[in-house]
Amino acid sequence: MASSLIFLTLLLFAVISAVSSCPPSERAALLAFKASLTESYLGIFKTWSGFNCCENWYGVSCNPTSYHVTDLNLRGESQDPIFEKLHRSGYITGNISPAICNLTSLSTLVVADWKAISGEIPPCLTSLSSLRILDLAGNKIAGDIPATIGNLRSLAVLNLADNQISGEIPASIINLAGLMHLDLSNNKLYGELPSNFGKLTMLSRVLLSGNQLAGSIPKSVRNMNRLADLDLSLNRITGSIPAELGRMKVLSTLKLDGNSMSGQIPDALLSNKGMGILNLSRNGFSGTIPDVFGAESYFMVLDLSFNNFSGRIPGSLSASKFMGHLDLSYNHLCGTIPIGTPFDHLDAASFSNNDCLCGNPLKAC
Numbered sequence: 427m428a429s430s431l432i433f434l435t436l437l438l439f440a441v442i443s444a445v446s447s448c449p450p451s452e453r454a455a456l457l458a459f460k461a462s463l464t465e466s467y468l469g470i471f472k473t474w475s476g477f478n479c480c481e482n483w484y485g486v487s488c489n490p491t492s493y494h495v496t497d498l499n500l501r502g503e504s505q506d507p508i509f510e511k512l513h514r515s516g517y518i519t520g521n522i523s524p525a526i527c528n529l530t531s532l533s534t535l536v537v538a539d540w541k542a543i544s545g546e547i548p549p550c551l552t553s554l555s556s557l558r559i560l561d562l563a564g565n566k567i568a569g570d571i572p573a574t575i576g577n578l579r580s581l582a583v584l585n586l587a588d589n590q591i592s593g594e595i596p597a598s599i600i601n602l603a604g605l606m607h608l609d610l611s612n613n614k615l616y617g618e619l620p621s622n623f624g625k626l627t628m629l630s631r632v633l634l635s636g637n638q639l640a641g642s643i644p645k646s647v648r649n650m651n652r653l654a655d656l657d658l659s660l661n662r663i664t665g666s667i668p669a670e671l672g673r674m675k676v677l678s679t680l681k682l683d684g685n686s687m688s689g690q691i692p693d694a695l696l697s698n699k700g701m702g703i704l705n706l707s708r709n710g711f712s713g714t715i716p717d718v719f720g721a722e723s724y725f726m727v728l729d730l731s732f733n734n735f736s737g738r739i740p741g742s743l744s745a746s747k748f749m750g751h752l753d754l755s756y757n758h759l760c761g762t763i764p765i766g767t768p769f770d771h772l773d774a775a776s777f778s779n780n781d782c783l784c785g786n787p788l789k790a791c
């Protein structure tokens with residue numbers, strides 16, 4: 427009787443501990459991931475010991491009922507007490523082991539801002555069908571974006587910014603139907619944006635600055651109804667601004683500076699009352715600046731410098747509600763600088779190096 431009670435207790439204990447800690451395969455995968463990295467300052471991986479990887483392993487979270495690992499969240503810049511205490515940000519060398527792909531229930535993978543993680547993105551990552559957030563920004567990761575990236579059907583956030591990733595943006599990216607935030611800034615990507623890029627209708631932020639992207643802006647962007655922030659600055663984009671961009675409902679930041687674009691500014695782009703930051707500096711845009719500003723124009727930044735604009739400064743600019751930073755320098759503008767509120771606080775640098783501008787803050791006409 428007593429022995430069978432002990433047996434039952436032991437059995438119960440075995441059953442409970444079997445389902446209340448992480449699967450051994452996932453523990454092994456995390457340990458293999460740890461083994462390919464070196465973090466010598468904070469000691470975060472010292473917490474990765476013991477049988478249950480769902481308990482007190484820094485950055486690891488599990489599903490509360492299935493105990494599968496769902497989140498791996500390791501950020502090198504963080505408010506976490508570990509960082510505060512040591513007054514430093516994180517630094518990790520090594521690379522991301524493909525063993526990570528054995529975490530089959532992973533929904534969040536953040537291994538960001540560690541400065542020195544190198545190697546490539548393991549292509550097997552694209553088999554993690556539950557992945558919603560993939561953030562490997564701020565490392566030294568090289569190689570291509572896996573061609574099968576489009577398999578990640580649950581992906582909402584893809585951030586690979588500030589690495590050394592090269593190659594083209596894979597065509598399969600247009601299959602990421604739920605993608606909301608895409609940041610591939612400051613890498614070595616080349617080639618063109620896929621022409622059907624506009625199929626990504628959930629996207630609200632597209633940040634591709636600081637690459638070597640060429641070709642023109644695909645007209646299909648007109649379908650991206652939620653696009654609020656488009657940054658293609660410092661690339662090799664050519665062609666003109668699609669007029670459709672001016673009619674986008676929520677677009678408020680458009681940075682196309684530092685490319686080789688040409689043509690005129692579509693009127694709708696400047697009269698769009700939601701537009702707040704527009705930088706077209708350092709391109710080959712020409713023609714006159716459309717005279718379409720009004721009481722609802724509210725620009726934090728309107729930078730048209732280093733282009734080939736000619737004609738006069740539009741008089742309607744002085745009707746605008748707010749003009750924080752206006753730069754019209756290095757163009758071929760001529761005539762009198764309008765008088766009015768937005769111009770009161772601007773200095774000569776905003777108008778310098780044009781053909782024949784005059785009036786305050788430049789010399790009198």
Ligand SMILES: *[C@@H]1O[C@H](CO)[C@@H](O)[C@H](O)[C@H]1NC(C)=O
Nearest residue numbers: 451454455456458459525528
């Ligand atoms: C990952 O899974 C594969 C196949 O199931 C297995 O061969 C491999 O050893 C696993 N790797 C780790 C580190 O768990």
Ligand SMILES: *[C@@H]1O[C@H](CO)[C@@H](O)[C@H](O)[C@H]1NC(C)=O
Nearest residue numbers: 683684705707708727729751
């Ligand atoms: C606009 O872009 C240019 C060129 O990239 C940059 O130098 C400038 O600082 C930007 N303007 C503003 C106001 O951010």
Ligand SMILES: *[C@@H]1O[C@H](CO)[C@@H](O)[C@H](O)[C@H]1NC(C)=O
Nearest residue numbers: 688710711712713734735736
């Ligand atoms: C600037 O515009 C003029 C005509 O307005 C044109 O002749 C010239 O080639 C243009 N320059 C550039 C760099 O686009």
